[in-house]
Amino acid sequence: MKSRSIPLREVYVWEMPVRIYHWINALCITSLCITGFVIGNPPAFMRGTEAYYNYWFGTVRFIHFVSAFLFFFNFVFRTYWGFAGNEFSRWYNFIPYKRSQWKEIFDVIKVDILQVTHNKIDSIGHNSLAAFIYFITFLIFLLQCLTGFGMYSAMSSSFLPKMFAWFVPLMGGDMAVRQLHHVLMWGFILFAMVHIYLVFYHDYIERRGITSSMIGGWKFIEEDVIDRHDNPEDSTKN
Amino acid sequence: MNCKIMCINSSFSELINTDRFMENNQPTFYEETRKDGISRKDFLKFCTTMAAFLGLEASGVGQIVKALQTKPRLPVIWFHFQECTCCSESFIRASHPIVANIVLDKISLDYQETLMAASGVQAEEAYKTVMAKFPGEYIVMVEGSIPTENEAYCCIGGRSAKAILEEAVANCKAVVAWGNCASAGCVQAAHPNPTGAKPVHKVISGKPVINVQGCPPIADVMAGVVVHLLTFDRIPQLDELNRPKAFYSRRVHDTCYRRANFDAGLFVESFDDEGAKRGYCLYKMGCKGPVTYNSCGIIKWNDGVSYPIQSGHPCIGCSEEGFWDNGPFYQHLPDVKGFGIEVTADKIGLGLGIATAVGVAGHAVVTNIRKHREIENTPESGS
Numbered sequence: 129m130k131s132r133s134i135p136l137r138e139v140y141v142w143e144m145p146v147r148i149y150h151w152i153n154a155l156c157i158t159s160l161c162i163t164g165f166v167i168g169n170p171p172a173f174m175r176g177t178e179a180y181y182n183y184w185f186g187t188v189r190f191i192h193f194v195s196a197f198l199f200f201f202n203f204v205f206r207t208y209w210g211f212a213g214n215e216f217s218r219w220y221n222f223i224p225y226k227r228s229q230w231k232e233i234f235d236v237i238k239v240d241i242l243q244v245t246h247n248k249i250d251s252i253g254h255n256s257l258a259a260f261i262y263f264i265t266f267l268i269f270l271l272q273c274l275t276g277f278g279m280y281s282a283m284s285s286s287f288l289p290k291m292f293a294w295f296v297p298l299m300g301g302d303m304a305v306r307q308l309h310h311v312l313m314w315g316f317i318l319f320a321m322v323h324i325y326l327v328f329y330h331d332y333i334e335r336r337g338i339t340s341s342m343i344g345g346w347k348f349i350e351e352d353v354i355d356r357h358d359n360p361e362d363s364t365k366n
Numbered sequence: 367m368n369c370k371i372m373c374i375n376s377s378f379s380e381l382i383n384t385d386r387f388m389e390n391n392q393p394t395f396y397e398e399t400r401k402d403g404i405s406r407k408d409f410l411k412f413c414t415t416m417a418a419f420l421g422l423e424a425s426g427v428g429q430i431v432k433a434l435q436t437k438p439r440l441p442v443i444w445f446h447f448q449e450c451t452c453c454s455e456s457f458i459r460a461s462h463p464i465v466a467n468i469v470l471d472k473i474s475l476d477y478q479e480t481l482m483a484a485s486g487v488q489a490e491e492a493y494k495t496v497m498a499k500f501p502g503e504y505i506v507m508v509e510g511s512i513p514t515e516n517e518a519y520c521c522i523g524g525r526s527a528k529a530i531l532e533e534a535v536a537n538c539k540a541v542v543a544w545g546n547c548a549s550a551g552c553v554q555a556a557h558p559n560p561t562g563a564k565p566v567h568k569v570i571s572g573k574p575v576i577n578v579q580g581c582p583p584i585a586d587v588m589a590g591v592v593v594h595l596l597t598f599d600r601i602p603q604l605d606e607l608n609r610p611k612a613f614y615s616r617r618v619h620d621t622c623y624r625r626a627n628f629d630a631g632l633f634v635e636s637f638d639d640e641g642a643k644r645g646y647c648l649y650k651m652g653c654k655g656p657v658t659y660n661s662c663g664i665i666k667w668n669d670g671v672s673y674p675i676q677s678g679h680p681c682i683g684c685s686e687e688g689f690w691d692n693g694p695f696y697q698h699l700p701d702v703k704g705f706g707i708e709v710t711a712d713k714i715g716l717g718l719g720i721a722t723a724v725g726v727a728g729h730a731v732v733t734n735i736r737k738h739r740e741i742e743n744t745p746e747s748g749s
């Protein structure tokens with residue numbers, strides 16, 4: 129039996145609200161991408177019948193819109209949690225405004241993407257590159273809501289979609305908005321592919337329990353990493 | 367100067383008679399109408415139609431009647447810049463017979479390059495007189511876009527479109543931009559826009575601009591806008607893109623009689639398939655109804671006979687900015703520029719998806735080689 133004993137500590141990284149947000153978001157994005165793709169490319173599976181029997185395309189759009197509202201409020205909640213949650217979920221993780229964040233970004237590129245060096249990355253929550261990518265996806269979320277609700281405002285009289293109506297004239301009209309909305313869908317798909325792969329990758333080589341951390345919230349972190357986390361001054365000396 | 371001269375009827379020679387401007391009492395719209403031999407009954411019918419198009423309540427009919435009977439005619443200067451004259455062509459085919467006659471002949475197009483009889487010095491005098499005689503009262507109506515890359519691309523009487531427009535607009539009451547050219551640049555502004563064509567609202571400032579969108583706009587919509595200006599003495603309620611809300615607040619899609627087929631998921635797959643015969647939704651044939659704001663589904667064309675979708679053709683979105691660049695017409699999503707011909711976002715997306723999958727697989731292989739020690743949990747020193 130292969131085994132190894134190293135000093136590890138369990139760290140509670142993702143609080144319950146972050147985990148719930150994550151899975152609602154995943155569910156919504158899956159649903160929105162599938163229904164969105166169908167709205168953009170409806171399959172021809174009905175012929176020779178009359179309209180009054182059927183409503184399947186309306187149903188697909190309905191699911192899209194319900195998921196859209198859920199997605200939006202979930203996103204709003206996560207933004208709030210960026211100011212209320214623990215240190216790993218706070219907004220300042222996501223915007224690389226410090227030198228040390230940029231250093232970590234380049235380290236991650238060297239260690240995990242190009243694999244030219246083998247130092248371990250110390251981060252306990254998101255590493256700086258991942259966090260920055262999430263920041264970009266948040267911007268895409270926002271754009272997707274602006275374009276989506278912008279289009280929706282034409283068929284709704286309720287105040288929420290109307291709040292986004294200003295975005296449409298900014299882009300010249302619905303035509304450009306719809307195109308952008310469709311293009312962004314591919315952003316979600318590509319992100320999901322890389323995101324899922326990287327979770328596998330990190331779990332495979334680091335074994336910090338990153339996959340299950342989004343279920344239970346806990347990660348296994350090496351004690352020396354935690355020491356450096358708690359005493360940042362010491363780590364800069366090394 | 368302008369060689370596009372047609373004498374529609376004798377009343378035009380009367381129209382350009384500059385002596386007319388010396389009269390103190392401008393004839394009213396109604397007086398002109400009666401002089402033309404139109405009965406009061408037809409006049410009232412016209413007012414009622416207009417009130418309906420404008421979405422007014424019943425009392426609105428009376429307001430229109432009163433305005434047309436008492437208010438002096440509206441002085442109008444109508445310019446043609448970079449355009450094809452289809453707006454004028456549409457306008458003179460307005461469905462209600464007297465709309466064309468009255469509005470076009472008698473609302474007094476003091477200067478209209480296509481229809482006026484005058485030419486040369488005489489023509490220029492006509493519009494200079496309007497500017498001098500009715501400062502702050504006359505309406506400038508524009509067909510066509512304005513070149514900005516080099517102003518010389520569109521010159522009339524030796525002066526550039528931009529200079530002419532700026533001068534005319536300085537003292538006008540409001541500007542009406544007819545059609546997609548004047549509202550959004552239309553085909554001239556399509557990629558790569560060699561003349562730097564710009565719509566009116568991007569060239570002038572400080573005056574209200576009404577964008578009467580469409581290529582061309584629906585004739586009755588054009589008449590409706592003019593009647594509104596005359597009756598209420600102010601510009602109609604506009605949307606964010608300065609289009610009159612009465613006509614452009616709903617999508618062609620939302621007023622389409624084929625809409626039930628969209629919700630049912632019944633789509634025409636090719637122009638002569640069974641679905642086309644059954645009148646299914648033209649969404650997959652590239653119908654731009656879902657992204658187009660216009661009244662085609664309600665007012666329709668040619669005296670309410672039909673409109674493109676009713677004739678089995680997808681909407682091309684002619685009342686939207688950049689509809690030429692959002693082509694091809696028979697495709698749901700536009701091609702993405704810069705990737706050669708016929709590349710849609712989906713094709714690019716799929717390509718990137720495959721590239722990502724390959725990249726990820728490659729990375730996984732490299733990881734197994736390069737990160738061998740981590741995976742096997744052997745100490746890093748290798749001892």
Ligand code: HEM
Binds near residue numbers: 277
């Ligand atoms: C993960 C996020 C989302 C994705 C991937 C997505 C994807 C799509 C796609 C691909 C289309 C079809 C566009 C076309 O080609 O015609 C679409 C349509 C649409 N989406 Fe989204 N969408 C998302 C979020 C939203 C949100 C937040 C809203 C807000 C209400 C929204 C509202 C709409 C509307 C109104 C349409 C047009 C449907 C129609 O009129 O038939 N979407 N979406």
